[in-house]
Amino acid sequence: MAIYQYRCVEHGITEVRAPIGTAAPAWPCPRCTTDLRRVFTAPLLGLAPRALVSAIDRAEATASAPGVVTSPPPRRPPVAPRNPALRRLPRP
Template sequence: MPIYEYRCPRCDVYEIIRLMGAAPAEDACPTCGQPARRKISAPHVSRTGTAAFQLIDSTERSASEPTVVSGGLPTTGRSASPIYSTNPLHRKLPRP
């Protein structure tokens, strides 16, 4: 449901949630009871679920709060030197 803003001449701006198209042009102020006119304002459009917003949000957050790395580099699961043969005598051969 949309949020409609009303401006009271005595009080300040307040918001009311009504069905779309059911908001009158004037409404009674909940604080003082005077008639308040509906204010035209920008819609509140949210893109929080999109991948672009999540990327922008993580980029802005990492500028002020960088992630702390603890530990070493991740391993790939492979050994440092590739094993070509499983014969133990081949390990004694000279390497280039």
């Protein structure tokens, strides 16, 4: 069984349990009986690593108003190749 979410403009999110792959594109609201649109969410975010959850939160926070960049990022020093044969190749 999977949990599918549908959004009502008036009453918010409604969760419906159904077998995987059988979710309808619309579902009747249990309160006002209008057709609800399905909401697509990422699965199992509660079990994701903390770094992934915080990256998703930062992306959602800047979705409507992205941060302003005031300067380019600092240049990193070039990394020497580990294979001695690669040292003879031209560098960009």
